[in-house]
Structures are given as C-alpha cells and as structure tokens.
Amino acid sequence: MVRTLYDLAADPELRFSPYCWRARLALAHKDLPVETVPWRFTDTDAIAFSGQGLVPVLVDEGTTVTDSWSIALYLEDRYPDRPSLFGGAGAVAPTRFVNAWADTVLNPGIVRLIAADIVRILHDHDKAYFRQTREARFGQPLEELCADRDSRLPAFRQTLEPLRALLGAQSWLGGAEPTYADFIVLGSFQWARCASPFELLAADDPVRAWRERLLDRCEIARDARRAA
Amino acid sequence: MVRTLYDLAADPELRFSPYCWRARLALAHKDLPVETVPWRFTDTDAIAFSGQGLVPVLVDEGTTVTDSWSIALYLEDRYPDRPSLFGGAGAVAPTRFVNAWADTVLNPGIVRLIAADIVRILHDHDKAYFRQTREARFGQPLEELCADRDSRLPAFRQTLEPLRALLGAQSWLGGAEPTYADFIVLGSFQWARCASPFELLAADDPVRAWRERLLDRCEIARDARRAA
Numbered sequence: 001m002v003r004t005l006y007d008l009a010a011d012p013e014l015r016f017s018p019y020c021w022r023a024r025l026a027l028a029h030k031d032l033p034v035e036t037v038p039w040r041f042t043d044t045d046a047i048a049f050s051g052q053g054l055v056p057v058l059v060d061e062g063t064t065v066t067d068s069w070s071i072a073l074y075l076e077d078r079y080p081d082r083p084s085l086f087g088g089a090g091a092v093a094p095t096r097f098v099n100a101w102a103d104t105v106l107n108p109g110i111v112r113l114i115a116a117d118i119v120r121i122l123h124d125h126d127k128a129y130f131r132q133t134r135e136a137r138f139g140q141p142l143e144e145l146c147a148d149r150d151s152r153l154p155a156f157r158q159t160l161e162p163l164r165a166l167l168g169a170q171s172w173l174g175g176a177e178p179t180y181a182d183f184i185v186l187g188s189f190q191w192a193r194c195a196s197p198f199e200l201l202a203a204d205d206p207v208r209a210w211r212e213r214l215l216d217r218c219e220i221a222r223d224a225r226r227a228a
Numbered sequence: 229m230v231r232t233l234y235d236l237a238a239d240p241e242l243r244f245s246p247y248c249w250r251a252r253l254a255l256a257h258k259d260l261p262v263e264t265v266p267w268r269f270t271d272t273d274a275i276a277f278s279g280q281g282l283v284p285v286l287v288d289e290g291t292t293v294t295d296s297w298s299i300a301l302y303l304e305d306r307y308p309d310r311p312s313l314f315g316g317a318g319a320v321a322p323t324r325f326v327n328a329w330a331d332t333v334l335n336p337g338i339v340r341l342i343a344a345d346i347v348r349i350l351h352d353h354d355k356a357y358f359r360q361t362r363e364a365r366f367g368q369p370l371e372e373l374c375a376d377r378d379s380r381l382p383a384f385r386q387t388l389e390p391l392r393a394l395l396g397a398q399s400w401l402g403g404a405e406p407t408y409a410d411f412i413v414l415g416s417f418q419w420a421r422c423a424s425p426f427e428l429l430a431a432d433d434p435v436r437a438w439r440e441r442l443l444d445r446c447e448i449a450r451d452a453r454r455a456a
Contacts (some may be wrong), residue, residue, distance in 0.1 A: 056245060065390035085317075086318060087316075087317075087318030088317060088318025088319065089315075089317040090312075090314060090317075090318060090319035090403075090407075091316065091319045091322055092317025092403065093315070093317035093319070093398060093400070093401065093402050093403030093407070093409070094319055094322035094323045094326060094401060094402070094407070094409050095322045095323070096394055096397060097322070097326050097329075097390060097394050097401060097409065098322060098325050098327060099396075100390040100391070100393035100394040101325075101329065103388040103390075103393055104389035104390050104392075104393050105389065105390060126264075127305075152310060160334065160456030161328075161332035162325060162328040162329040162331075162332050162333060163328070164332075165331055165332050166324055166325050166328040169324060169328075170321060170324060172321070173321065173322060173325060174321050174322070175320065175321030176251075176321075177397070179318075179321070181321070181322050181324070181325065190447070
C-alpha cells in the first residue's frame with residue numbers, strides 16, 4: 001500500500017479520534033485508498049519517525065504529514081484533480097474558523113461528557129495514560145466528571161447554536177455539498193458515536209438530522225465499529 | 229446619491245448596530261460611496277418600503293436589499309470587478325459559519341455586558357422600546373444585568389477562544405488579507421466600541437491586536453463617533 005494512516009485505536013478495530021476521523025473522511029472524499037495502522041497513545045516509538053508524538057500521521061508515497069489540518073491541505077494540494085475538500089482556495093481560511101471552533105468549543109465540550117466511556121474502551125497501557133493526563137486536566141476522576149453529564153447536556157447543546165443557525169440557512173457547512181468543514185464537525189460527533197453510547201443530540205435537533213444525512217454519505221463513518 | 233443605507237443611530241452621528249457596521253464595512257471594502265440615513269428602532273415607517281422593520285436596509289440604484297448577509301452577497305454579485313468580499317465563491321458557505329457564530333455567541337455575549345450603556349445613548353422614543361424588549365428578553369432591568377459585568381467578563385472572553393486559535397494560525401479570518409469574515413466580527417466589536425466605554429478585551433489579547441490592526445485598515449470604523 002502506498003498510503004498509510006496511523007489511527008488512534010482502542011481495540012484494533014475501534015477507531016475513535018476526532019482528528020483521525022477528519023483525516024479518514026478527507027481521504028475518503030478524495031477517494032484515496034489508505035491502510036490504517038491501529039495506534040495507541042503510548043505507542044510513541046511507532047510514530048517517532050514523524051518527529052512528534054500525535055496521530056493522525058499520514059505517509060503518502062513516502063511523504064510524511066502530521067496534524068489533521070496539514071493533512072487536509074496536503075491532500076488538496078497533492079490531489080487537485082480529485083473532488084475538492086474545500087471548494088476553492090478562498091474557502092480554506094474561513095474553514096479554519098470551523099476547525100478552531102471544533103478544537104476549542106466542540107471537542108472540549110464532548111470530552112467532558114464521554115471521558116469515562118473512553119477510558120473504559122482503551123487498552124490497559126493507554127487507560128493509565130489517558131486517566132492520568134485527563135484527570136490532571138479536569139481536576140477530578142473521570143467517572144466523577146461524567147456522573148452529572150445529563151444535567152450538563154443542555155449547556156453542551158447550547159454551544160451548538162452556531163451550527164443550528166447555519167443549518168437553518170444551508171444544507172451543509174460547505175453550502176450545497178459537504179466539504180471538509182462538514183468532515184471536521186462530523187469527526188467530533190463520530191468520536192462520541194464510536195467511543196460512547198451516550199447520545200449527545202436530541203431527536204429533533206437539526207444538528208442530528210445533519211449528522212445522519214452526512215453519515216449516509218460517509219460509509220466509512222456510518223459503518224465504523226462502535227463501543228458496545 | 230445612487231446608494232443609501234438606513235443605519236441605526238443614537239444621536240444622528242453615533243452609529244452602533246453590529247449588523248449595520250457589517251454593511252458599511254462591506255461597502256467600504258468595495259469602495260462604494262453611500263449616503264447613510266440615521267434611523268431609530270421606532271422609525272418603522274421610514275423603512276416600510278423594504279417590507280420589513282429592521283436595518284440595515286440598502287437601496288442601491290433602485291434595488292432594495294435587507295439583512296446584512298444578503299447585502300454582502302448582493303454587493304459581491306453586483307460588483308464583481310471590485311475587491312472581493314469573500315475571496316471566491318467557495319468561501320461564502322464557510323464564512324456563513326463565522327456569521328452564525330457572531331449572531332449566536334458573540335453578539336448575545338456582548339449585549340449582556342453593554343445593554344445598560346446602549347439604553348443611555350438612545351433617543352427617548354428608542355429608550356423605551358429598547359428597555360422593554362431587552363428587559364423582557366433578559367428577565368431583569370438592564371442596569372441590574374450589567375452591574376456585575378466585571379465578574380462575567382472572563383466567561384465572555386473565554387467564548388473568544390475560537391478566534392484566538394484561528395489568529396494563532398493566520399493573520400486574518402480571511403487568511404492573508406481581511407475578508408467579510410473579518411468585517412462580521414469587527415462589526416460586533418465596533419458596536420461595543422461605539423456604544424460603550426467598557427473595554428471587552430484584555431490588553432494582551434491577540435483578538436485585541438487583530439481588532440486594532442483591522443481598525444487601522446477600516447478608517448470609517450476607526451474614526452467613527454463613539455459614546456462619551
């Protein structure tokens with residue numbers, strides 16, 4: 001295989017990183033086959049060649065690219081004749097705001113709801129790493145953090161108002177068709193969907209309708225292994 | 229004048245609506261001269277011809293356009309040979325997410341900090357309208373709402389994290405140069421800047437540095453009349 005993606009895994013078939021999902025959805029949109037290598041948080045040696053310690057790491061015909069945003073830019077630049085991820089050069093800059101919002105609002109909101117589920121699915125070595133780093137970040141045991149998640153769900157759902165306002169005006173973040181802006185946000189919901197049974201979205205939420213419509217177009221996400 | 233913009237005003241020279249500032253910044257970016265007509269919340273008759281009751285209302289060579297987003301799209305389409313507002317057709321859809329974020333997060337956050345200052349600058353007829361509608365929305369007197377604004381400022385500043393993350397990666401929301409995405413957000417800060425002496429941004433906040441850099445490029449905003 002000429003193309004490899006190091007992809008965060010719980011058991012080898014259960015892939016859940018929002019950032020790795022961004023990369024996988026981008027590769028699928030470009031119709032670029034890829035071999036995904038299951039990777040654990042503590043497998044730092046396996047990706048030492050990339051010069052850093054985080055996934056996703058893409059190795060594409062000998063070129064190593066790290067960081068989901070850089071991977072999207074690389075794919076758009078390297079494979080211009082395949083379906084566009086951004087819908088034009090001018091779309092890259094404002095799409096980065098979607099990326100920034102997902103990184104600073106959406107993902108921090110989600111992890112506070114599902115961290116206790118994530119630790120349950122991880123391999124033993126990773127359990128210790130994840131618990132230690134996240135409990136230091138949140139200042140409490142993960143189970144305690146997530147114990148009152150039902151009561152915190154309305155506040156989380158409130159943070160999705162920009163998405164609802166957008167989806168009241170257009171079908172996709174990308175406009176008439178999904179673009180990488182949609183894949184960024186789907187990556188976050190896919191993270192929750194694969195790692196946790198906890199449903200983030202109310203049945204009548206337009207964000208949920210958007211998620212389901214997008215999953216119907218993204219088979220690798222729709223059909224992905226989910227935690228029991 | 230072939231071009232008129234109905235623009236929310238306190239005293240006639242003090243213009244403060246975030247949505248009208250979006251339109252004025254868009255017109256200035258396109259280098260399109262415009263006569264602005266000072267308008268008050270209660271002047272519904274003056275814009276009845278537009279079929280609705282909100283400003284901005286643009287009348288451009290006989291064409292009436294309402295709603296700041298629609299005005300931006302209209303100007304981009306009608307004046308394609310002038311500097312682009314979006315930087316390409318593909319940029320419109322993701323820029324709308326910036327617009328949705330400003331409408332649902334940034335502006336609701338700002339009004340809760342400066343509503344008591346806004347009511348002070350309004351004309352008497354508007355004072356009653358603004359106080360009644362906003363106190364119904366917030367469930368308390370505006371002065372009471374704003375009394376503890378210093379203690380709520382950190383939470384407001386926290387909501388700007390997506391902007392900070394973006395500005396850590398690129399100079400402008402528009403990328404290498406400001407676009408309408410920048411003007412949307414500047415419109416919100418200009419609203420606060422014109423209507424209130426309350427400084428929203430810490431001296432060392434990268435968002436403040438961005439605002440000042442953008443004001444240096446947008447003379448109509450930089451030099452606008454501000455409340456004493």
